[in-house]
Amino acid sequence: MSKYKTSGYKGSYDYSKSEEREGRSLVRFKCGLLNTIQDVLRQRPGWVEVKDEGEWDFNWCDVGWLRENFDHSYMEEHVRINHFRNHYELTRKNLMVKNLKRYRKNQERDVGRLEASKCDFFPCTFALPSEYHLFVEEFKRSPGSTWIMKPVAKSQGKGIFLFRKLKDIMDWKKDGTRSEEQKDAAQVESYVAQRYIENPYLINGRKFDLRVYVLVTSYVPLKAWLYRDGFGRFSSTRFSLSSIDDKYMHLTNVAVQKTAPEYDPEKGCKWQMQQLRRYLTAKHGRETVETLFTEMDNIFVRSLQSVQKVIINDKHCFELYGYDILLDQNLKPWLIEVNASPSYTPSSQEDYEMKCRLLEDTLNVVDMEGRLTGKEKRVGGYDLMWNDGPVYREDVNVETFGSSYFTANTHLGCVNDREKQLRQLLKPFPGQKRM
Ligand code: ADP
Numbered sequence: 001m002s003k004y005k006t007s008g009y010k011g012s013y014d015y016s017k018s019e020e021r022e023g024r025s026l027v028r029f030k031c032g033l034l035n036t037i038q039d040v041l042r043q044r045p046g047w048v049e050v051k052d053e054g055e056w057d058f059n060w061c062d063v064g065w066l067r068e069n070f071d072h073s074y075m076e077e078h079v080r081i082n083h084f085r086n087h088y089e090l091t092r093k094n095l096m097v098k099n100l101k102r103y104r105k106n107q108e109r110d111v112g113r114l115e116a117s118k119c120d121f122f123p124c125t126f127a128l129p130s131e132y133h134l135f136v137e138e139f140k141r142s143p144g145s146t147w148i149m150k151p152v153a154k155s156q157g158k159g160i161f162l163f164r165k166l167k168d169i170m171d172w173k174k175d176g177t178r179s180e181e182q183k184d185a186a187q188v189e190s191y192v193a194q195r196y197i198e199n200p201y202l203i204n205g206r207k208f209d210l211r212v213y214v215l216v217t218s219y220v221p222l223k224a225w226l227y228r229d230g231f232g233r234f235s236s237t238r239f240s241l242s243s244i245d246d247k248y249m250h251l252t253n254v255a256v257q258k259t260a261p262e263y264d265p266e267k268g269c270k271w272q273m274q275q276l277r278r279y280l281t282a283k284h285g286r287e288t289v290e291t292l293f294t295e296m297d298n299i300f301v302r303s304l305q306s307v308q309k310v311i312i313n314d315k316h317c318f319e320l321y322g323y324d325i326l327l328d329q330n331l332k333p334w335l336i337e338v339n340a341s342p343s344y345t346p347s348s349q350e351d352y353e354m355k356c357r358l359l360e361d362t363l364n365v366v367d368m369e370g371r372l373t374g375k376e377k378r379v380g381g382y383d384l385m386w387n388d389g390p391v392y393r394e395d396v397n398v399e400t401f402g403s404s405y406f407t408a409n410t411h412l413g414c415v416n417d418r419e420k421q422l423r424q425l426l427k428p429f430p431g432q433k434r435m
Helices: 017-022 036-043 063-072 093-110 113-117 132-141 166-172 180-185 273-284 286-307 349-366 418-425
Strands: 027-031 047-049 058-060 125-128 147-151 161-163 191-195 206-218 223-234 270-272 319-327 333-339 382-387
Touching (some): 027 036, 036 058, 093 113, 166 191, 206 286, 206 349, 223 349, 270 273, 270 349
Parallel strands (some): 027 058
Antiparallel strands (some): 125 191, 147 161, 206 223
């Protein structure tokens, strides 16, 4: 017997078989976070919160809970949880790169160089200390360039620094003369050393990165959705390569920028994705921006494919990833990181509303209530991007933009008229009348 209570166990509330198929009018949820997601879950018609060891049908947990409890939980057919068991294959910095490198190699072997080159969207990266010597070889090939060191298991910019000299990372040098025991004693934290993007795209002289939300509801077959909203996170200090020690200039994390002396809480440091897309379109034209967004779709799909065979697929699991993308001056998008626990803590009212929309629509896609047919290509602000193969956009000729990438059914940064769409799409909540 497991020491943990089973989840989704029938207990005193007995679901009839027809309810199993039709969806449920009562959903017992457990929530491990105290922010926007809790508000959204509490406000959802027919959902009731369970605490502590109570039995649940739906669990929005943190990754710590998952690590400790997942393997001990028996889950009934209808139960859903918001992480895959080994999500870290994509969301830990070193493992993401390892999987991407392997995927690129396999693509080159199986489909050829051209196809493999479509995986060149992550900066050159080495795991330290294990790949220290490989890193040094690469480092010496381009003297004077800038690199960034990042602890593999931290977030919010913690522990990150930029460097140009090997002596700054001496601690990560693997010393072959030490015994195993000495190595253990001298163990240093695992980092990645990554080529720093020295030519970021700037707006008003400031660097920014993009936060994009991708929802995966299955890995085998791969089914992935892209959310229309997202945002750009700006640094508060004008960008320059002359001072590599200034984290306010180089790291765009909100957690970092909030502590900057120039930070204005009224203005914040975010632009909504719609504003960014409009800005870029006005400056560079529609076609260039379409190409940029198509290249981003390529990043989302290929990064998911790179872990498709590694992630333990489980029909109970879904995952809402927060992708961090950086644009360079040539409008090439670079994948910086994928987050398993993107922040739902709002930085303003606008941000709160956006996150509520995102989370409500995530619940709409996961569909505990059984209001969908399963054939939808759009649910609120989510567009189905990949469904065991490309999902093409209906209004666009596949060849329109002459790009070698496929034109997916995505609308990142476009109008999010979700309420209208949801009204047409969804049956009312069980037990409610259509408004
Ligand atoms: P964390 O998990 O701590 O947020 P990230 O990998 O997302 O770590 O990096 C934090 C920030 O540092 C990013 O948002 C970006 O602004 C900057 N950054 C990270 N890697 C690079 C890179 N290779 N080139 C340029 N900037 C980078």
